[in-house]
Amino acid sequence: MDSTGTVPYKSIAYAAKQKGKKVGIITSVSIDHATRASFYAHQADRDMYYEIGKEIVTSNFDFFGGSNFLKPETTFDHKKAPSLFPILEKAGYKVLKGKDAYAQLPNKSDKIILMNSDGGPIDALKYAIDQKPSDLKLADITSAAITSLHQDNTNGFFLMIEGGKIDWACHANDAATTIQEVLDFNTSAQLAYDFYKKFPNETLIVVTADHETGGLGVGNGSSSLKTKFLSHQKISHAELSNAIGNLRKNNPNATWDDLKNLIAAQTGLFSKITIHETDRSALEAAYQKSFVDHQNETAKSLYASDDKIAALSISILNRMGSISWASNNHSAAYAPVYAIGVGSEQFNQKMDNTDIPKKIATAAKLSLD
Numbered sequence: 001m002d003s004t005g006t007v008p009y010k011s012i013a014y015a016a017k018q019k020g021k022k023v024g025i026i027t028s029v030s031i032d033h034a035t036r037a038s039f040y041a042h043q044a045d046r047d048m049y050y051e052i053g054k055e056i057v058t059s060n061f062d063f064f065g066g067s068n069f070l071k072p073e074t075t076f077d078h079k080k081a082p083s084l085f086p087i088l089e090k091a092g093y094k095v096l097k098g099k100d101a102y103a104q105l106p107n108k109s110d111k112i113i114l115m116n117s118d119g120g121p122i123d124a125l126k127y128a129i130d131q132k133p134s135d136l137k138l139a140d141i142t143s144a145a146i147t148s149l150h151q152d153n154t155n156g157f158f159l160m161i162e163g164g165k166i167d168w169a170c171h172a173n174d175a176a177t178t179i180q181e182v183l184d185f186n187t188s189a190q191l192a193y194d195f196y197k198k199f200p201n202e203t204l205i206v207v208t209a210d211h212e213t214g215g216l217g218v219g220n221g222s223s224s225l226k227t228k229f230l231s232h233q234k235i236s237h238a239e240l241s242n243a244i245g246n247l248r249k250n251n252p253n254a255t256w257d258d259l260k261n262l263i264a265a266q267t268g269l270f271s272k273i274t275i276h277e278t279d280r281s282a283l284e285a286a287y288q289k290s291f292v293d294h295q296n297e298t299a300k301s302l303y304a305s306d307d308k309i310a311a312l313s314i315s316i317l318n319r320m321g322s323i324s325w326a327s328n329n330h331s332a333a334y335a336p337v338y339a340i341g342v343g344s345e346q347f348n349q350k351m352d353n354t355d356i357p358k359k360i361a362t363a364a365k366l367s368l369d
């Protein structure tokens, strides 16, 4: 939509569909979240999750993937509405929960919605740093999407793949989790690149971001990088918050040493990394306030309400590793654009983000009008 929320625009995905190409829209967060919604929906507000999800039917796109739907039964004005799932099934979509459900699907070229199994997280796939082998990963969805869009199709396809939680980890100023999310996204980029190597004269891959988040800087006064410190972090800010919250809940008499041991095991602080006295006393003061006085327990960022002690521990670890953060929100920093394949020479310059779909349209001979 335009900035007034009244004039719909035609996205590159619709331009591809109009030309007879198959279209896939996949992400590591929910299927109805803002970035992928802009490819298939036309609603005035990003929070109109039910209305956005329902537009899958009118898009008639071929493959959707992500964690789940945020509001499958509730409209923007908080009214109970018919569940999206039977509506999507009636429109011909196979709603598949988990990677086994996809593996068992006889006809991979069906119209597909691939999401987490029941009981899995709704709002997003787990952070890569927290994933277990059985969890649905962005690479699983990417591999399935490429297979399904390519099979029995001679007209080509457009696929948008979003690593949506790089942004979330940056909102929380959590460098180790951010790095793992970028590596996880890179696994999907590799799958796309493998496809390109098979069809180099018919494929264009563009990798970019809609913005930077957090004002992430490498170096923070010292020029000695200690990014290896970050590798001691075993779980995300979200899971560290859960672990600290569980300790507080399950063990009302938890001591400072109990908490210190938990932080040491999950971040390397106190055990593998010697921390400054000021940081130690700040953490102990936070323990006193949170565990003893039961005040000041959470630190809120855009997508998470973190335990203050978890946020403080990660902030100390990031500083020790020579990482600096300028904010908890989106920044105006330039975003890189990488491209390979047919028409990639159009991307070797500074450009406005709105030029990107125009250049893709030129390369794929699509019309955005």
Ligand SMILES: [Zn+2]
Pocket (backbone or CB within 6 Å): 167, 168, 171, 213, 302, 330
């Ligand atoms: Zn964001």
